[in-house]
Amino acid sequence: MSAERQESKLIRNLSFWDLMAISVGQIIGAGIMSSTGVAIGMTGTGVVLAFLLSPVLTIISIFPIAILGATVPTTGGPYRYCSRLLGKTPGMIYLLLHITMNVGLAQYALSFASYLVSITTGLDQHIVGIVILTFFFITNLVGTKSAAVLNKIMSVALIGGLLLFIGFGLPKADIAYVIEPSHLFAHGTFAFISTLALLSSATAGAQVVAELGGETKDAGRTIPKAMVASTFGVGIFYVLIALVAAGVLPMDQVANQPLTLVARETMPGIAFYLFVIGAALGATATTLNATLSWVTKPLLVACDDGMLPKSLGNVNKHGVPWKLLTLFYLVGFIPLAMRLDIAFITKFTTANSLLSKLFVCFALFSLASKSGDLLKRSSIKLSPAGAKGMAVLGMVVLCVLSSSLLLNLSVMVVGFLVALVVVVLIYVRTYAKNVEIENDLLVDYTSEK
Known part of the structure; x- marks a missing residue:
């Protein structure tokens, strides 16, 4: 079975800095550029405190994935962990959440388009979104390595643009105004917690x-x-950006507004355009490109497992599962073609992302309970009891964040997600009922090339 798996055709050539480029590109994206103003509207200048806490909560929620990745690194990480440690039904539900949360491809493309339109005229945002999605789809068809190299270049421009925003804006920020208690929690504790949930999509991504x-x-x-x-x-x-975003202009002026409003106030013309091109366009472009570089891997493993049609996972000469990549291109293309609202897409994808991480926490708990000796292989030194504790802590954080965000979704949207889960359960009990998944967490299918 192992020799026939398509993942054996993948090429092991990514270094630490390649992963850093993909991670940074995935983290810095539509979240920081479009969510900061929304977060100010929700909690006032407390957005600074929220961004300060958000990376800590993010590490807690993704640390189970880090532990599993350090213990049994593998292609398609979370899906493989869930399907091997929890069973094929939880594995397929995770796969469903993975697909639905990546409707976010349309969010990234549309966010890129919105910033491009802010410095040009006569462009249709949804058409621009389709064009940029198509460009990065083609880039990733020729290999993950080429996509990582492109992300390195864009990440440099992105960080340069953010440094311009911070450098010009921070001297003009009123720190006393930001830390005024009545401004920090302008709309109460629950609104602050909901803001943390919203910003989880802005600081997550490295997993x-x-x-x-x-x-x-x-x-x-x-x-x-x-x-x-x-x-x-x-x-x-993010903390420095939030200080500028919340401390230069009054809250009521910047609430629910993009960062370009503050940038125009603090930057001279040339610096403003460099910010929009480097940071605003670079942020969304790097996230879109990085997503397309990894998004197919769980489905590739599911194809090799027999949970999905095997032919769907065919890998081209560049080591790319091109049919699956095309599938996700369509996942991003359809919302753009339907001209769906970016706010709806953002809430929908964030809720699914938080729920998917919950399954990984259960997987780590199962590993620590049933195969705790495997933790000795990990570069992160942790006892089985410690791993269980991290899993439970992650569950608590994710339940709080996801529930606060789900309350902001309509009953129809939640009902749609429930209906999809029912479809998956029927699928597992019919098409995949006789499929036996090999427990291959310790098998390395990929050789150095």
């Missing part, structure tokens, strides 16, 4: 490199290092 275990050199050490370093590194930028 996606766990999908690339089969393509990463020394994956057991490289993956967790990249996850932690990128999350806290980007978190520092």
Whole structure:
């Protein structure tokens, strides 16, 4: 069976800095550029405190993935962990959440378009979104390595743009105004908690490199290092950006507005355009590109498992599962073609993302309970009891964040998600009822190339 798996055709050529580029590109994206103003509207200048806490909560929620990635690095990380440690039904429900949360491809493309339109005229946002989605789809068709190199270049421009925003804005920020208690929690404690949930999508993203275990050199050490370093590194930028966003203009002026409003106030013309091109466009472009580089991996493993049609996972000469990549291109294309609202897409994808991480926490708890000796292989030294504690802590954080966000979704949307879960349960009990999934967490299908 192992020799026939398509994942054996993947190429192990990603380094720590390749993963850092993918992680940073995944974290810094539509979240910081579009959610900061919304967060100010929800909680006032408390957005600064929320961004300070968010990386810590993010690490807690993704640390189970880091532990699993350090213990048994593998292609398609979370899906493989869930399907091997919890069973094929939880594995397929995770896969469903993985697909639905990546409707966010449309969010990233539309966010890119909205910033481009802010410095140009006569462009249709949804058409621009389709064009940029198509460009990065083609880029990723020729290999994950080329996508990672492109992300390195864009990440430099992105960080440069953010530094311009911070450099011009921070001297003009009124810190006393920001830390005034009545401004920090302008709409109460629950609104602050809901803001933390919203910003979880802005500071999350590094966990996606766990999908690339089969393509990463020394994956057991490289993956967790990249996850932690990128999350806290980007978190520092976020706090400084939030200080500028909330401290230059009154709250009522910047609430629910993009960062370009403050940028115009603090920057001279040339710097403003460099910010929009480097940071605003770069942030959304890097996230879109990074997502397409890893998004297919769980489905590739499911195809090899027989849970999905095997032919769907065919890999081209560049080591890319092109049919699956095309599937996710359509997942992003359809909302753009339907001209769906970006606010709806953002809430929908964030809720699914939080729920998917919950399954990974259960998987870690199961590993620590049934195969605790495997933790000795991990570059993160943790006892079975410690691993269980981290899993439970992650569950608590994710339940609080996801429930606060689900309350902001309509009954129809929640009902739609429930209906999809029912469809998956029927699918597992019919099409996949005779499929036996090999417990291959310790098998390395990918050789150095």
